[in-house]
Amino acid sequence: MKQSITQPNGRLGVLLPGLGAVATTMIAGVVAIKKGLSKPVGSLTQMGSLRLGKPSDNNSPRIKDFVPLADLDDLVFGGWDVYSDNVYQAALQAKVLEPGLLNAVRAELETIVPMKAAFDKRYAKNLEGTNVKEADTRYELAQALIDDIEQFKATNGCSRLVMIWCGSTEIYFEESAVHASLASFEAGLRNNDPAIAPSMLYAYAALKCGVPFANGAPNLTVDIPALHELAYLTNTPIAGKDFKTGQTLMKTIVAPGLHARALGVTGWFSTNILGNRDGLVLDDPDNFKTKEVSKLSVLDEIFKPEENHELYGDMYHKVRINYYPPHGDNKESWDNIDIFGWLGYQMQIKINFLCRDSILAAPLVLDLALFMDLAKRAEMSGIQEWLSFYFKSPQTEEGQAPEHDIFKQLTKLENTLRFLMGEDLITPLGLEDFENLSQTV
Amino acid sequence: MKQSITQPNGRLGVLLPGLGAVATTMIAGVVAIKKGLSKPVGSLTQMGSLRLGKPSDNNSPRIKDFVPLADLDDLVFGGWDVYSDNVYQAALQAKVLEPGLLNAVRAELETIVPMKAAFDKRYAKNLEGTNVKEADTRYELAQALIDDIEQFKATNGCSRLVMIWCGSTEIYFEESAVHASLASFEAGLRNNDPAIAPSMLYAYAALKCGVPFANGAPNLTVDIPALHELAYLTNTPIAGKDFKTGQTLMKTIVAPGLHARALGVTGWFSTNILGNRDGLVLDDPDNFKTKEVSKLSVLDEIFKPEENHELYGDMYHKVRINYYPPHGDNKESWDNIDIFGWLGYQMQIKINFLCRDSILAAPLVLDLALFMDLAKRAEMSGIQEWLSFYFKSPQTEEGQAPEHDIFKQLTKLENTLRFLMGEDLITPLGLEDFENLSQTV
Amino acid sequence: MKQSITQPNGRLGVLLPGLGAVATTMIAGVVAIKKGLSKPVGSLTQMGSLRLGKPSDNNSPRIKDFVPLADLDDLVFGGWDVYSDNVYQAALQAKVLEPGLLNAVRAELETIVPMKAAFDKRYAKNLEGTNVKEADTRYELAQALIDDIEQFKATNGCSRLVMIWCGSTEIYFEESAVHASLASFEAGLRNNDPAIAPSMLYAYAALKCGVPFANGAPNLTVDIPALHELAYLTNTPIAGKDFKTGQTLMKTIVAPGLHARALGVTGWFSTNILGNRDGLVLDDPDNFKTKEVSKLSVLDEIFKPEENHELYGDMYHKVRINYYPPHGDNKESWDNIDIFGWLGYQMQIKINFLCRDSILAAPLVLDLALFMDLAKRAEMSGIQEWLSFYFKSPQTEEGQAPEHDIFKQLTKLENTLRFLMGEDLITPLGLEDFENLSQTV
């Protein structure tokens, strides 16, 4: 049975805290795509299709033709940043897209000027912010963000909004008492509790306004009971965290393959070199710790060493990120995987991924904006576990293990769309040809 | 409802045409495992488990505990080879396993002496055979193989047999009239038609005896109507072809991941270096052609360029194999993958796999022996498409496209086992937590 | 004592058979450099310096300031090609340099239009030539080239000329009777002997005019007694062959290092992927053979297996080139080197070079043009062994072994320059500080 989903009428405002390389690459791309200058490669919503019925039905519509998503023409963009550069200037600075392409969309990008950011240098020591809000307490900052959101909606005539965090990685810290309930959190805002990170202010503001919030960084942000509570209270979807790109993307592709074949792993060493602002922030050990925790988590869930002790019980997993200016946004990863097969014989896999950080992340921002808006219109509140596909550290309900296997994540995402549209779920079976057997079912 | 499956009582004879590196590594390994000296890593039947029910049920039995497979203690091994070395000598020669391990199983391996092979040098120019059957016609050769099979079964007191082709790659040729029906094929045997390859004689002999036959090489063998007909006539399972190891294994892991993310591919260059007997045979262009066709086929089905023309319509795919004696059985592959993302920006992935050919193939032989025997006992005749997981070029019924995505292959295999045992099939959905939604289903 | 060298007065005409990717990249670059738009990186004559006297003298002039070379401002370019595109069009087509840079030098490049080529399709089957000379015999073709040379010199007011072959690799063939003496060669020209390759016609024409000739391809060309004879007869320098770039460059850097440390080598596997016109030509096995012979030769001279049998006696060396259109001119090489050390323990080195074929070759063309002109003015006739530094297969006098070690090649080149200018040769010694010892010398 098809679920009831409100139609995507009117304009959808996409609010982005952090108008750096990722966000500007996404915005410039959407403008270029709307002008027919380029293609939304890497975006599942725009380029992907999903199969309905049996293989022999040959029915695989594009996702954007199957579920009622907002149209690219209805998107309007806004955001906050600690630098005051408009999106054209920031995109030039980021050196991700070539100047020729940026020139072709310059007029549209120059109109998008960042609102002043809620910033706290303790959470990102390597950043120097100038375009920042002044306020006495976190409560005032949160109120200022709420004002920004409402004003943006009114000014741009939006019927709906979503917010996708595209800002920096904050320093590592763990959940504490102030995060435990909405009450304690709001008290903390008023007390200006330093344990409330800037990113939490954005999430709080969004959820208060009923605006879906997705978290593209490994920060704690909405991974706290206080904001879960708020999300359910305001019937708002949340999702996170940490866009799955580059090395971790490859890891959640390759690891399921090794596991499928019951090949053992003794070690997995992953290193990265990158030279963009993200790399600069992560050059600080406190910020790297946050990212490291996120990146390290993916293998355990896939290999389940507690169940497969003989194969994965002694695996040594190490992740490193190195700031290396010569590469700019062209992040490069190198992995060495020590595996063993039949009778314990050792083998090695080396993967060298010459990727582009923002090129991989940008379409995820677009997809999340469109899917979070869909979720809101389908009245799916709280944690959107079916969007795990997009994240290094998928949010789950308390006590549940996250799914990291990208193929299982994709199946879940697709089946969720089929379910919403009242289509049969796909259950592959290799017995199509055994007619006698089938009759006995 | 659970299917009716005969119990695996008595001994299972495993007949292997080609007692080279792969077969001897498998046999030596099984003996070592039975003695507790080693582990069957890489074998899904022995090390793998599959989930039953919901994740929260925490019910993931080992496959060998879930379906009624033959026990390793009930296996007896035999085979044919163009060289007369016993399995101990052949394993030493192959230089895959270390002498210490081989010594520990020497007595058992020395008792396995190859029967004389049905060989035709035109099909493998780089091989020199001495341990070969003399006969006037292919018909006589086939009869001699049937005699071998029956005698092996009687001598070793087997209740059942399976045959897994572990021999060389034959030269490339295409299906012709003699392969079109069982009648024309049997006429061809009598006429000694040169278009009937040696591997076809083994398959014919097995099927005549009702012995399941799996094809580990890219040879045509059972991919012809004549032998399909015979398989159904004698209610015998067949499966193939070309063990999926090394580079192609990685390819069918990585390609689905790129496709999942809607990343485009402009080129995929794959090269291999290996120095074992397989490499020597493939150094002949006619034999390489057979392998090349098999290896090239995998990407098209995964990427479906006809459906995803913007992403994969211009993909250039090239595969090379180089004979390189210094590496022996330690096959090494190197892949360069040219991909593109958001707005068409180019990226590259390089994968260097330092693998061991026979270590990866050996557990596949074991799994296929056990699953083909299961299929026979479950009365599943003809092409076993659910075993696609093991093959570079999965056999399908006429007119159906093979599945190459290893994750879909695994799901099919697991669901087939669940189906046979009367368990619910698994259909992942990302909506477990949306209780309201669930109620509307 | 300083040698007597004529000063480089007047214009130097640089004639290039083959106005493809390499030649156009060089010409466009020189124009851009003269305009101050770019730097002649990779050119020893322009960017390199050499030390004079003791290290403590701190006297390392730029090479161009040390020896009397032609100035870039005095160069004029011309050439022949089977396509009629002018240099601007050909450079655009080659996709080596970005359109922006080419636009900045467009006017200069458009004035350089290729003369009609002396072409024979049998020597390059994958090329289709349209801009070719019609003639009844090779003799007539050679005369037409001589006319071209003289006319170019007159038209452009050149005081001197040099010719650098930048054309394709021809098919493999070996020296035969027609190449044995100038007399037999000139008879062959008249008889239109098919064993005289097109490249030989250019070399003959150049040498007849006393114009130095350097061979950038692995073709036989001037490696024949007939043309050696002509070179000495007309007091003309010759040099070759096959520009040392990319993989072979790396090989002659790394191999001397392994040899220096007495590390053994069991195997060296080299593969290349490239998609430019050079790659297309080499996709034909007959043309590849010529290149293969050139590329394979380098290791033996460096490792001297006959002297170091324990270390290099069993080395297996294999080189492959694969046409791979997605990469265009961005040639990529991958090498696997199997080495062994103390007690025979095995190690491996993998080198992946993401290079640009024409970017590496272009400065070699410039250097050779300037050094060949210098040699002519210094009255150094015949084979210029001191320019081995630039070639995969250095020409030597009959019976002498070529030097492949790039560091010894460089020392020879530098010492030759020092010798010409009457400076002390450099003989490094590690004993500067042992004053007592020095006194005893």
Next chain:
Amino acid sequence: MKQSITQPNGRLGVLLPGLGAVATTMIAGVVAIKKGLSKPVGSLTQMGSLRLGKPSDNNSPRIKDFVPLADLDDLVFGGWDVYSDNVYQAALQAKVLEPGLLNAVRAELETIVPMKAAFDKRYAKNLEGTNVKEADTRYELAQALIDDIEQFKATNGCSRLVMIWCGSTEIYFEESAVHASLASFEAGLRNNDPAIAPSMLYAYAALKCGVPFANGAPNLTVDIPALHELAYLTNTPIAGKDFKTGQTLMKTIVAPGLHARALGVTGWFSTNILGNRDGLVLDDPDNFKTKEVSKLSVLDEIFKPEENHELYGDMYHKVRINYYPPHGDNKESWDNIDIFGWLGYQMQIKINFLCRDSILAAPLVLDLALFMDLAKRAEMSGIQEWLSFYFKSPQTEEGQAPEHDIFKQLTKLENTLRFLMGEDLITPLGLEDFENLSQTV
């Protein structure tokens, strides 16, 4: 004129502070080589040859046949370690050599038991020592080491001794007042000044006894005026520091090659993974600092950015070492080198070296033992700059720049040997064939 060199009569004692992976691999190897079980691959003294006279003389004797080195049969080994394992046990523990080989030399290795070490945990926090000397002051420790040396010499009937430091990397610290003169140093010993590191005590003891000392670690040790003074006072050779193996070896091979071709470098990223005791010690940032300084120094001297600013002025060089237990002694390095060529176009080189740390280091220890003994007998006191070939950070006299280019280092080493034996030094010239020119010299 040949230098006067005392003949190597009698036994040579080789004393090794640090009987870990490197030292035990060297000792076991020498024993195995003497038994004819293996070859001294990687040892220049044993396997290398050097050319005398002109190439056409074909006179390239083995180095050991050319200069009067101690014979392997005359070597006796001893040493100190913080663990009390004998050399057989320590070698087993190190997991570098296979048990079969170790068994074959077990008897010889078991007789070598480490003397108690002079240890200070502050200099290597990750090590736990039990086999350590107890003493009230560094002075007493130094005296105890002198006693050890004298007793070893007497007990083993040695005519000469050498000492090669094979111990761990100590924490980073810089030269201070106590190191400034022999007087201040000896005062510091008595005051038990903590700025005197354990390795300095060994060096002091050796030099006091006139025993040559070479430093295989990046520690400060003999790089201080106090010990230079002592070396000259006792006419004793010293050399260092930090054995050049693995990644740095490759770096000093490849960098001269890039420089030779005037190719620019924007970045060089080097990472290492290793799991031996050395890796464990270097996992402490203070110890890594010492190694990092040593490893970073090599590129600047080769590229001379101050002279070649356009090519190397903006080079970013980063070195990382990661403790990764799965690899044990099989150190693996991965380098990414960002280079640029003609007109500034970018290219990349990736080098992946699967090396074995101790296999590469062991022959260096042997060579240094033999060459340091030669230097002593040739009366060459103080810093042996001609042995730079073996070190990451070659010692030089005050104010001189070290030579890092391995090819120049080798030329210096060879020319020093030629000089000692009264042979002509080699000065390669590429003009052998220009007879007229030669006559004008």
